[in-house]
Amino acid sequence: MTTPKLIFEYNTKNTEHVPNENAEVDLPNDLKRKELSIPDVNEVDVIRHFTELSKKNYGVDNGFYPLGSCTMKYNPKINEDVARFHGFANLHPQSPLLNVQGSLQLMYELEQMLCEITGMDVFSLQPSAGAHGELTACMITRKHFGAKRNKVIIPDSAHGTNPASAAMCGFEIVEVKTNSSGGVDLDELRSKVDSNTALLMLTNPSTLGLFEENIVEINKIMHDAGALTYCDGANMNAMLGITRPGDQGFDMMHLNLHKTFSTPHGGGGPGSGPVGVKKFLEKYLPVPRIVKKDDSYALEFNIQESIGRVRSFFGNFGMHVRAYTYIKSYGKMLKRVSQIAVLNANYIMRSLENHYQLPYNKTCAHECVFSGGSFAKYGIHTMDIAKRLLDYGFHAPTIYFPLIVKEAIMIEPTETEGKAMLDAFINTMKKIAEEAEKNPDLLHNAPVSTPVGRLDGVRAARQPNLRYEPVCRIC
Numbered sequence: 001m002t003t004p005k006l007i008f009e010y011n012t013k014n015t016e017h018v019p020n021e022n023a024e025v026d027l028p029n030d031l032k033r034k035e036l037s038i039p040d041v042n043e044v045d046v047i048r049h050f051t052e053l054s055k056k057n058y059g060v061d062n063g064f065y066p067l068g069s070c071t072m073k074y075n076p077k078i079n080e081d082v083a084r085f086h087g088f089a090n091l092h093p094q095s096p097l098l099n100v101q102g103s104l105q106l107m108y109e110l111e112q113m114l115c116e117i118t119g120m121d122v123f124s125l126q127p128s129a130g131a132h133g134e135l136t137a138c139m140i141t142r143k144h145f146g147a148k149r150n151k152v153i154i155p156d157s158a159h160g161t162n163p164a165s166a167a168m169c170g171f172e173i174v175e176v177k178t179n180s181s182g183g184v185d186l187d188e189l190r191s192k193v194d195s196n197t198a199l200l201m202l203t204n205p206s207t208l209g210l211f212e213e214n215i216v217e218i219n220k221i222m223h224d225a226g227a228l229t230y231c232d233g234a235n236m237n238a239m240l241g242i243t244r245p246g247d248q249g250f251d252m253m254h255l256n257l258h259k260t261f262s263t264p265h266g267g268g269g270p271g272s273g274p275v276g277v278k279k280f281l282e283k284y285l286p287v288p289r290i291v292k293k294d295d296s297y298a299l300e301f302n303i304q305e306s307i308g309r310v311r312s313f314f315g316n317f318g319m320h321v322r323a324y325t326y327i328k329s330y331g332k333m334l335k336r337v338s339q340i341a342v343l344n345a346n347y348i349m350r351s352l353e354n355h356y357q358l359p360y361n362k363t364c365a366h367e368c369v370f371s372g373g374s375f376a377k378y379g380i381h382t383m384d385i386a387k388r389l390l391d392y393g394f395h396a397p398t399i400y401f402p403l404i405v406k407e408a409i410m411i412e413p414t415e416t417e418g419k420a421m422l423d424a425f426i427n428t429m430k431k432i433a434e435e436a437e438k439n440p441d442l443l444h445n446a447p448v449s450t451p452v453g454r455l456d457g458v459r460a461a462r463q464p465n466l467r468y469e470p471v472c473r474i475c
Protein backbone atom coordinates (compact mmCIF):
# COMPACT_ATOMS: atom_id res chain seq x y z
CA MET A 1 0.00 0.00 0.00
CA THR A 2 1.32 3.46 -0.85
CA THR A 3 1.61 6.16 1.77
CA PRO A 4 -1.14 8.76 1.25
CA LYS A 5 -0.04 12.15 0.01
CA LEU A 6 -0.30 15.19 2.24
CA ILE A 7 -2.60 17.91 1.01
CA PHE A 8 0.49 20.10 0.55
CA GLU A 9 1.91 17.61 -1.89
CA TYR A 10 -0.87 18.03 -4.46
CA ASN A 11 -0.43 20.58 -7.14
CA THR A 12 -3.49 21.04 -9.27
CA LYS A 13 -2.91 24.72 -9.83
CA ASN A 14 -4.30 26.27 -13.02
CA THR A 15 -6.98 23.69 -13.56
CA GLU A 16 -10.44 24.96 -14.30
CA HIS A 17 -11.70 24.84 -10.67
CA VAL A 18 -9.03 27.16 -9.32
CA PRO A 19 -10.29 30.74 -9.01
CA ASN A 20 -8.58 33.18 -11.36
CA GLU A 21 -5.52 34.62 -9.61
CA ASN A 22 -5.83 37.83 -11.56
CA ALA A 23 -9.47 38.46 -10.65
CA GLU A 24 -10.21 41.91 -9.24
CA VAL A 25 -10.67 41.69 -5.49
CA ASP A 26 -12.23 44.52 -3.60
CA LEU A 27 -9.57 44.83 -0.90
CA PRO A 28 -7.10 47.60 -0.02
CA ASN A 29 -3.87 47.08 -1.95
CA ASP A 30 -1.68 46.73 1.11
CA LEU A 31 -3.82 43.79 2.28
CA LYS A 32 -3.52 41.91 -0.99
CA ARG A 33 -0.91 39.18 -1.09
CA LYS A 34 0.66 37.89 -4.24
CA GLU A 35 1.10 34.37 -2.94
CA LEU A 36 -0.01 32.35 0.02
CA SER A 37 1.82 29.40 1.46
CA ILE A 38 -1.23 27.15 1.41
CA PRO A 39 -2.01 24.09 -0.69
CA ASP A 40 -3.09 24.87 -4.21
CA VAL A 41 -5.66 22.19 -4.82
CA ASN A 42 -8.93 21.69 -6.73
CA GLU A 43 -12.07 21.36 -4.64
CA VAL A 44 -12.71 17.87 -5.96
CA ASP A 45 -9.19 16.77 -5.00
CA VAL A 46 -9.62 18.20 -1.51
CA ILE A 47 -12.85 16.24 -1.09
CA ARG A 48 -11.30 13.04 -2.42
CA HIS A 49 -8.21 13.50 -0.25
CA PHE A 50 -10.10 13.93 3.00
CA THR A 51 -12.70 11.27 2.18
CA GLU A 52 -9.86 8.84 1.53
CA LEU A 53 -8.17 9.79 4.80
CA SER A 54 -11.42 9.39 6.74
CA LYS A 55 -11.68 5.82 5.43
CA LYS A 56 -8.28 5.06 6.91
CA ASN A 57 -9.37 6.18 10.35
CA TYR A 58 -10.17 3.43 12.85
CA GLY A 59 -12.85 3.93 15.47
CA VAL A 60 -15.33 1.98 17.52
CA ASP A 61 -17.89 2.55 14.77
CA ASN A 62 -15.91 0.40 12.37
CA GLY A 63 -14.34 -2.26 14.50
CA PHE A 64 -13.40 -3.91 17.79
CA TYR A 65 -11.41 -1.58 20.03
CA PRO A 66 -10.17 -3.57 23.04
CA LEU A 67 -8.01 -0.78 24.46
CA GLY A 68 -7.69 -1.71 28.14
CA SER A 69 -8.28 1.03 30.72
CA CYS A 70 -10.10 3.14 28.11
CA THR A 71 -13.57 1.52 27.93
CA MET A 72 -13.96 2.09 24.20
CA LYS A 73 -17.60 1.06 24.14
CA TYR A 74 -20.03 1.85 21.37
CA ASN A 75 -21.51 5.34 21.77
CA PRO A 76 -25.26 5.02 21.09
CA LYS A 77 -26.37 7.48 18.43
CA ILE A 78 -29.38 8.58 20.44
CA ASN A 79 -26.90 10.37 22.75
CA GLU A 80 -25.72 12.38 19.77
CA ASP A 81 -29.25 13.16 18.62
CA VAL A 82 -30.18 14.55 22.03
CA ALA A 83 -26.94 16.52 22.40
CA ARG A 84 -27.77 18.17 19.07
CA PHE A 85 -31.20 19.39 20.14
CA HIS A 86 -31.29 23.08 19.31
CA GLY A 87 -31.93 24.06 22.95
CA PHE A 88 -28.82 22.21 24.13
CA ALA A 89 -26.38 22.63 21.26
CA ASN A 90 -26.94 26.37 20.78
CA LEU A 91 -27.15 27.34 24.41
CA HIS A 92 -25.10 30.35 25.47
CA PRO A 93 -23.43 29.70 28.84
CA GLN A 94 -24.28 33.20 30.00
CA SER A 95 -27.99 33.02 29.16
CA PRO A 96 -30.30 34.28 31.91
CA LEU A 97 -31.16 31.46 34.31
CA LEU A 98 -34.83 31.79 33.49
CA ASN A 99 -34.08 30.74 29.90
CA VAL A 100 -31.98 27.70 30.76
CA GLN A 101 -34.08 25.97 33.37
CA GLY A 102 -34.20 22.74 31.36
CA SER A 103 -30.42 22.51 31.10
CA LEU A 104 -29.96 23.23 34.79
CA GLN A 105 -32.55 20.58 35.54
CA LEU A 106 -30.66 18.09 33.37
CA MET A 107 -27.38 18.75 35.22
CA TYR A 108 -29.12 18.67 38.62
CA GLU A 109 -30.80 15.36 37.81
CA LEU A 110 -27.57 13.91 36.39
CA GLU A 111 -25.85 14.74 39.69
CA GLN A 112 -28.67 12.95 41.54
CA MET A 113 -28.42 9.89 39.28
CA LEU A 114 -24.64 9.68 39.77
CA CYS A 115 -25.21 9.80 43.55
CA GLU A 116 -27.66 6.92 43.26
CA ILE A 117 -25.24 4.89 41.11
CA THR A 118 -22.17 5.46 43.30
CA GLY A 119 -23.50 5.87 46.84
CA MET A 120 -21.99 9.35 47.15
CA ASP A 121 -24.09 12.17 48.64
CA VAL A 122 -23.30 15.04 46.26
CA PHE A 123 -21.69 15.45 42.84
CA SER A 124 -20.10 18.30 40.92
CA LEU A 125 -20.03 18.02 37.13
CA GLN A 126 -17.37 20.69 36.63
CA PRO A 127 -14.14 18.68 36.11
CA SER A 128 -13.41 18.04 32.43
CA ALA A 129 -11.61 14.72 32.68
CA GLY A 130 -10.76 11.92 35.04
CA ALA A 131 -7.40 13.44 35.97
CA HIS A 132 -9.13 16.79 36.50
CA GLY A 133 -11.54 15.08 38.90
CA GLU A 134 -8.57 13.65 40.79
CA LEU A 135 -7.01 17.09 41.01
CA THR A 136 -10.31 18.49 42.32
CA ALA A 137 -10.39 15.81 45.03
CA CYS A 138 -6.79 16.55 45.99
CA MET A 139 -7.67 20.26 46.28
CA ILE A 140 -10.61 19.31 48.52
CA THR A 141 -8.24 17.22 50.65
CA ARG A 142 -5.85 20.16 50.90
CA LYS A 143 -8.69 22.43 51.96
CA HIS A 144 -9.87 19.90 54.55
CA PHE A 145 -6.52 19.37 56.24
CA GLY A 146 -4.71 22.61 55.43
CA ALA A 147 -1.01 22.14 56.10
CA LYS A 148 -1.62 19.55 58.84
CA ARG A 149 -1.27 16.45 56.65
CA ASN A 150 0.86 16.11 53.55
CA LYS A 151 1.04 12.45 52.49
CA VAL A 152 -1.02 10.69 49.84
CA ILE A 153 -0.85 6.91 49.70
CA ILE A 154 -1.26 5.34 46.27
CA PRO A 155 -1.01 1.61 45.44
CA ASP A 156 1.32 0.71 42.59
CA SER A 157 -1.70 -0.68 40.69
CA ALA A 158 -3.33 2.77 40.52
CA HIS A 159 -3.75 4.72 37.30
CA GLY A 160 -0.72 6.91 36.59
CA THR A 161 -2.77 10.09 36.74
CA ASN A 162 -3.35 9.53 40.50
CA PRO A 163 0.21 10.32 41.64
CA ALA A 164 0.45 13.08 39.03
CA SER A 165 -2.67 14.80 40.40
CA ALA A 166 -1.52 14.50 44.02
CA ALA A 167 1.94 15.82 43.12
CA MET A 168 0.37 18.81 41.34
CA CYS A 169 -1.30 19.68 44.64
CA GLY A 170 2.04 19.53 46.41
CA PHE A 171 1.47 16.26 48.27
CA GLU A 172 4.21 13.76 49.03
CA ILE A 173 3.40 10.44 47.32
CA VAL A 174 3.86 7.16 49.18
CA GLU A 175 3.57 3.96 47.18
CA VAL A 176 2.10 0.71 48.47
CA LYS A 177 2.92 -2.56 46.75
CA THR A 178 0.50 -5.07 45.26
CA ASN A 179 0.50 -8.52 46.88
CA SER A 180 0.80 -11.82 45.05
CA SER A 181 -2.95 -12.08 44.50
CA GLY A 182 -3.18 -8.65 42.89
CA GLY A 183 -4.62 -6.70 45.84
CA VAL A 184 -3.20 -4.01 48.13
CA ASP A 185 -0.66 -5.42 50.59
CA LEU A 186 -2.47 -4.67 53.86
CA ASP A 187 0.59 -5.05 56.11
CA GLU A 188 2.52 -2.59 54.01
CA LEU A 189 -0.44 -0.21 53.97
CA ARG A 190 -0.69 -0.32 57.77
CA SER A 191 3.03 0.35 58.08
CA LYS A 192 2.81 3.43 55.86
CA VAL A 193 -0.26 5.18 57.31
CA ASP A 194 0.44 7.76 59.98
CA SER A 195 -0.82 11.05 61.38
CA ASN A 196 0.65 12.89 58.37
CA THR A 197 -1.45 10.86 55.89
CA ALA A 198 -4.11 12.96 54.21
CA LEU A 199 -5.50 10.65 51.54
CA LEU A 200 -5.53 7.22 49.97
CA MET A 201 -6.17 7.23 46.21
CA LEU A 202 -7.23 3.80 45.09
CA THR A 203 -8.26 2.70 41.61
CA ASN A 204 -11.01 0.11 41.96
CA PRO A 205 -11.17 -2.16 40.04
CA SER A 206 -7.43 -1.66 39.74
CA THR A 207 -5.44 -1.32 36.54
CA LEU A 208 -4.89 -5.07 36.81
CA GLY A 209 -8.61 -5.43 36.13
CA LEU A 210 -9.11 -6.83 39.63
CA PHE A 211 -11.69 -5.83 42.19
CA GLU A 212 -10.04 -4.98 45.52
CA GLU A 213 -11.34 -7.69 47.84
CA ASN A 214 -10.25 -5.95 51.07
CA ILE A 215 -11.78 -2.62 50.19
CA VAL A 216 -13.87 -2.27 53.38
CA GLU A 217 -10.86 -3.10 55.56
CA ILE A 218 -8.65 -0.68 53.60
CA ASN A 219 -11.11 2.18 54.10
CA LYS A 220 -11.24 1.36 57.81
CA ILE A 221 -7.44 1.41 58.17
CA MET A 222 -7.34 4.86 56.60
CA HIS A 223 -10.27 6.27 58.54
CA ASP A 224 -8.89 4.94 61.84
CA ALA A 225 -5.80 7.06 61.10
CA GLY A 226 -7.99 10.12 60.44
CA ALA A 227 -7.25 10.16 56.68
CA LEU A 228 -9.66 10.52 53.75
CA THR A 229 -10.15 7.97 51.00
CA TYR A 230 -10.66 8.51 47.29
CA CYS A 231 -11.85 6.01 44.71
CA ASP A 232 -10.60 6.48 41.18
CA GLY A 233 -13.94 5.32 39.75
CA ALA A 234 -12.96 5.58 36.11
CA ASN A 235 -13.44 1.79 36.00
CA MET A 236 -17.05 1.99 37.19
CA ASN A 237 -18.03 0.03 34.09
CA ALA A 238 -17.39 -3.08 36.18
CA MET A 239 -19.62 -2.08 39.10
CA LEU A 240 -22.82 -0.40 37.83
CA GLY A 241 -25.77 -1.63 39.90
CA ILE A 242 -23.56 -4.25 41.57
CA THR A 243 -21.57 -2.37 44.22
CA ARG A 244 -21.07 1.30 45.08
CA PRO A 245 -17.85 3.06 46.18
CA GLY A 246 -19.92 5.06 48.68
CA ASP A 247 -21.04 1.81 50.36
CA GLN A 248 -17.48 0.45 50.26
CA GLY A 249 -16.52 3.33 52.57
CA PHE A 250 -14.92 5.87 50.22
CA ASP A 251 -15.27 9.59 51.03
CA MET A 252 -14.76 10.84 47.47
CA MET A 253 -14.52 9.56 43.93
CA HIS A 254 -14.61 10.55 40.30
CA LEU A 255 -16.30 9.01 37.30
CA ASN A 256 -15.23 9.17 33.68
CA LEU A 257 -18.44 9.93 31.78
CA HIS A 258 -16.40 9.40 28.61
CA LYS A 259 -15.72 5.83 29.62
CA THR A 260 -18.58 4.36 31.65
CA PHE A 261 -21.40 6.50 30.34
CA SER A 262 -20.59 6.19 26.65
CA THR A 263 -19.74 9.78 25.80
CA PRO A 264 -17.27 9.63 22.91
CA HIS A 265 -13.56 9.93 23.63
CA GLY A 266 -10.14 9.49 22.18
CA GLY A 267 -7.86 11.89 20.42
CA GLY A 268 -8.08 14.45 23.21
CA GLY A 269 -11.76 15.26 22.69
CA PRO A 270 -13.87 16.74 25.48
CA GLY A 271 -14.28 14.47 28.47
CA SER A 272 -16.03 14.79 31.79
CA GLY A 273 -14.84 13.64 35.21
CA PRO A 274 -17.53 14.50 37.78
CA VAL A 275 -16.49 14.33 41.42
CA GLY A 276 -18.72 12.89 44.13
CA VAL A 277 -18.24 13.34 47.86
CA LYS A 278 -19.87 12.40 51.12
CA LYS A 279 -21.97 15.07 52.81
CA PHE A 280 -19.26 16.29 55.21
CA LEU A 281 -17.08 17.34 52.25
CA GLU A 282 -19.84 19.06 50.26
CA LYS A 283 -18.84 22.53 51.47
CA TYR A 284 -15.53 22.26 49.55
CA LEU A 285 -17.01 21.39 46.13
CA PRO A 286 -16.40 23.78 43.22
CA VAL A 287 -18.83 26.68 42.72
CA PRO A 288 -21.30 27.40 41.35
CA ARG A 289 -23.49 24.61 42.72
CA ILE A 290 -26.77 23.97 40.96
CA VAL A 291 -29.56 24.17 43.55
CA LYS A 292 -33.27 23.48 43.34
CA LYS A 293 -35.61 25.97 44.96
CA ASP A 294 -39.26 24.93 44.86
CA ASP A 295 -39.75 24.11 41.19
CA SER A 296 -36.91 26.10 39.70
CA TYR A 297 -33.13 25.83 39.48
CA ALA A 298 -30.57 28.44 40.50
CA LEU A 299 -26.80 28.78 40.94
CA GLU A 300 -25.22 29.09 44.37
CA PHE A 301 -21.87 30.91 44.31
CA ASN A 302 -21.62 31.94 47.91
CA ILE A 303 -20.07 28.89 49.54
CA GLN A 304 -17.40 30.05 51.96
CA GLU A 305 -15.13 27.02 52.02
CA SER A 306 -15.44 26.01 48.37
CA ILE A 307 -12.21 25.37 46.48
CA GLY A 308 -13.61 27.76 43.85
CA ARG A 309 -14.00 27.07 40.17
CA VAL A 310 -12.00 24.30 38.52
CA ARG A 311 -13.46 24.97 35.09
CA SER A 312 -15.28 27.73 33.24
CA PHE A 313 -19.07 27.66 33.35
CA PHE A 314 -20.49 24.17 34.03
CA GLY A 315 -17.90 21.78 32.60
CA ASN A 316 -18.44 20.01 29.28
CA PHE A 317 -22.20 20.32 29.10
CA GLY A 318 -22.54 18.32 25.86
CA MET A 319 -21.05 15.34 27.70
CA HIS A 320 -23.58 15.75 30.49
CA VAL A 321 -26.42 15.56 27.97
CA ARG A 322 -25.00 12.40 26.44
CA ALA A 323 -24.43 10.68 29.81
CA TYR A 324 -27.91 11.69 31.00
CA THR A 325 -29.44 10.22 27.82
CA TYR A 326 -27.44 7.03 28.24
CA ILE A 327 -28.46 6.48 31.87
CA LYS A 328 -32.11 7.27 31.15
CA SER A 329 -32.10 4.90 28.15
CA TYR A 330 -30.90 2.00 30.26
CA GLY A 331 -32.83 2.77 33.46
CA LYS A 332 -32.78 -0.26 35.72
CA MET A 333 -31.04 -2.27 33.00
CA LEU A 334 -27.80 -0.39 33.76
CA LYS A 335 -26.68 -3.34 35.88
CA ARG A 336 -26.62 -5.50 32.74
CA VAL A 337 -23.96 -3.19 31.29
CA SER A 338 -21.50 -4.19 33.99
CA GLN A 339 -22.58 -7.81 34.15
CA ILE A 340 -21.90 -8.26 30.44
CA ALA A 341 -18.70 -6.17 30.50
CA VAL A 342 -17.36 -8.47 33.22
CA LEU A 343 -18.61 -11.62 31.48
CA ASN A 344 -16.97 -10.60 28.19
CA ALA A 345 -13.62 -9.90 29.85
CA ASN A 346 -13.65 -13.22 31.69
CA TYR A 347 -14.65 -15.05 28.49
CA ILE A 348 -11.60 -13.66 26.72
CA MET A 349 -9.35 -14.32 29.71
CA ARG A 350 -10.36 -17.98 30.04
CA SER A 351 -10.27 -18.56 26.28
CA LEU A 352 -6.69 -17.31 26.02
CA GLU A 353 -5.21 -18.49 29.30
CA ASN A 354 -3.50 -21.49 27.71
CA HIS A 355 -1.97 -19.34 24.97
CA TYR A 356 -0.82 -16.24 26.86
CA GLN A 357 0.68 -15.98 30.32
CA LEU A 358 -1.80 -14.83 32.97
CA PRO A 359 0.03 -13.10 35.84
CA TYR A 360 -2.98 -13.04 38.19
CA ASN A 361 -5.09 -16.11 37.61
CA LYS A 362 -8.39 -15.12 39.17
CA THR A 363 -11.79 -13.84 38.07
CA CYS A 364 -11.30 -10.43 36.55
CA ALA A 365 -13.56 -7.42 36.42
CA HIS A 366 -14.18 -5.54 33.15
CA GLU A 367 -10.71 -6.11 31.68
CA CYS A 368 -8.01 -8.76 31.77
CA VAL A 369 -4.24 -8.45 31.78
CA PHE A 370 -1.88 -10.93 30.13
CA SER A 371 1.87 -10.86 29.76
CA GLY A 372 3.63 -11.37 26.43
CA GLY A 373 6.78 -12.31 28.39
CA SER A 374 6.56 -16.02 27.53
CA PHE A 375 7.29 -15.24 23.85
CA ALA A 376 10.70 -13.75 24.64
CA LYS A 377 12.27 -17.13 23.76
CA TYR A 378 11.19 -16.57 20.14
CA GLY A 379 12.46 -12.99 20.18
CA ILE A 380 8.88 -11.70 20.28
CA HIS A 381 7.68 -8.80 22.40
CA THR A 382 4.23 -7.54 23.27
CA MET A 383 4.69 -4.74 20.73
CA ASP A 384 5.01 -7.34 17.93
CA ILE A 385 1.79 -9.04 19.00
CA ALA A 386 -0.06 -5.72 19.06
CA LYS A 387 1.25 -4.76 15.62
CA ARG A 388 0.30 -8.13 14.14
CA LEU A 389 -3.30 -7.64 15.36
CA LEU A 390 -3.51 -4.60 13.06
CA ASP A 391 -2.85 -6.86 10.08
CA TYR A 392 -5.95 -8.84 11.04
CA GLY A 393 -8.08 -5.68 11.20
CA PHE A 394 -8.30 -5.24 14.98
CA HIS A 395 -7.32 -2.25 17.05
CA ALA A 396 -4.54 -3.29 19.42
CA PRO A 397 -5.16 -3.71 23.15
CA THR A 398 -3.31 -1.46 25.60
CA ILE A 399 0.30 -2.62 25.93
CA TYR A 400 3.07 -2.15 28.50
CA PHE A 401 0.45 -0.94 31.00
CA PRO A 402 -0.09 -1.56 33.89
CA LEU A 403 3.57 -1.03 34.60
CA ILE A 404 3.69 -3.72 37.29
CA VAL A 405 3.13 -6.47 34.70
CA LYS A 406 6.09 -7.24 32.47
CA GLU A 407 5.22 -7.05 28.75
CA ALA A 408 1.59 -6.33 29.68
CA ILE A 409 -1.30 -6.85 27.26
CA MET A 410 -4.45 -5.30 28.68
CA ILE A 411 -7.72 -6.24 27.00
CA GLU A 412 -11.04 -4.51 27.69
CA PRO A 413 -13.77 -5.80 25.37
CA THR A 414 -16.67 -3.82 26.97
CA GLU A 415 -20.28 -5.00 27.01
CA THR A 416 -21.10 -3.69 23.57
CA GLU A 417 -19.37 -6.54 21.71
CA GLY A 418 -21.23 -9.73 20.83
CA LYS A 419 -19.90 -13.28 21.09
CA ALA A 420 -19.10 -13.55 17.38
CA MET A 421 -16.71 -10.59 17.59
CA LEU A 422 -15.12 -11.89 20.81
CA ASP A 423 -14.58 -15.28 19.17
CA ALA A 424 -13.03 -13.69 16.10
CA PHE A 425 -10.63 -11.76 18.32
CA ILE A 426 -9.81 -14.82 20.46
CA ASN A 427 -9.09 -16.94 17.38
CA THR A 428 -6.83 -14.24 15.98
CA MET A 429 -4.93 -13.97 19.26
CA LYS A 430 -4.45 -17.77 19.22
CA LYS A 431 -3.25 -17.63 15.64
CA ILE A 432 -0.75 -14.90 16.53
CA ALA A 433 0.54 -16.98 19.46
CA GLU A 434 1.13 -19.83 17.01
CA GLU A 435 2.82 -17.52 14.49
CA ALA A 436 5.10 -16.19 17.25
CA GLU A 437 6.45 -19.70 17.72
CA LYS A 438 6.53 -20.90 14.11
CA ASN A 439 7.14 -17.79 12.04
CA PRO A 440 8.23 -14.92 14.28
CA ASP A 441 9.21 -12.74 11.32
CA LEU A 442 5.53 -12.31 10.49
CA LEU A 443 5.26 -10.49 13.80
CA HIS A 444 8.56 -8.65 13.57
CA ASN A 445 7.55 -7.15 10.22
CA ALA A 446 3.95 -6.35 11.14
CA PRO A 447 1.94 -4.43 10.24
CA VAL A 448 2.08 -4.91 6.50
CA SER A 449 -1.54 -4.20 5.59
CA THR A 450 -1.90 -0.70 7.06
CA PRO A 451 -1.32 2.62 5.22
CA VAL A 452 1.99 3.01 7.02
CA GLY A 453 4.24 0.35 8.51
CA ARG A 454 5.72 0.30 11.98
CA LEU A 455 6.25 3.81 13.25
CA ASP A 456 8.73 5.05 15.79
CA GLY A 457 6.18 5.51 18.57
CA VAL A 458 8.66 6.72 21.15
CA ARG A 459 9.97 9.44 18.86
CA ALA A 460 6.43 10.45 17.91
CA ALA A 461 5.59 10.88 21.60
CA ARG A 462 8.80 12.60 22.67
CA GLN A 463 9.55 14.77 19.65
CA PRO A 464 6.23 15.35 17.95
CA ASN A 465 6.56 17.47 14.84
CA LEU A 466 3.07 18.12 13.65
CA ARG A 467 3.91 20.95 11.29
CA TYR A 468 4.47 20.32 7.61
CA GLU A 469 6.89 22.82 6.12
CA PRO A 470 5.77 23.34 2.56
CA VAL A 471 8.20 24.65 -0.01
CA CYS A 472 7.82 28.35 0.54
CA ARG A 473 6.71 30.06 -2.65
CA ILE A 474 7.03 33.56 -1.22
CA CYS A 475 10.56 33.53 0.11
Ligand SMILES: Cc1ncc(COP(=O)(O)O)c(C=O)c1O
Pocket residue numbers: 069070128129130131132159161203232234235256271273
Ligand atom coordinates in the same frame (compact mmCIF):
# COMPACT_ATOMS: atom_id res chain seq x y z
C1 LIG B 1 -8.48 4.23 35.99
C2 LIG B 1 -8.30 5.57 35.34
N1 LIG B 1 -8.13 6.66 36.10
C3 LIG B 1 -7.98 7.88 35.56
C4 LIG B 1 -7.99 8.06 34.20
C5 LIG B 1 -7.75 9.44 33.65
O1 LIG B 1 -8.86 9.91 32.97
P1 LIG B 1 -8.70 11.06 31.87
O2 LIG B 1 -7.94 10.47 30.74
O3 LIG B 1 -10.10 11.42 31.51
O4 LIG B 1 -7.97 12.20 32.52
C6 LIG B 1 -8.17 6.96 33.36
C7 LIG B 1 -8.20 7.12 31.90
O5 LIG B 1 -8.53 6.27 31.15
C8 LIG B 1 -8.34 5.69 33.94
O6 LIG B 1 -8.49 4.60 33.19
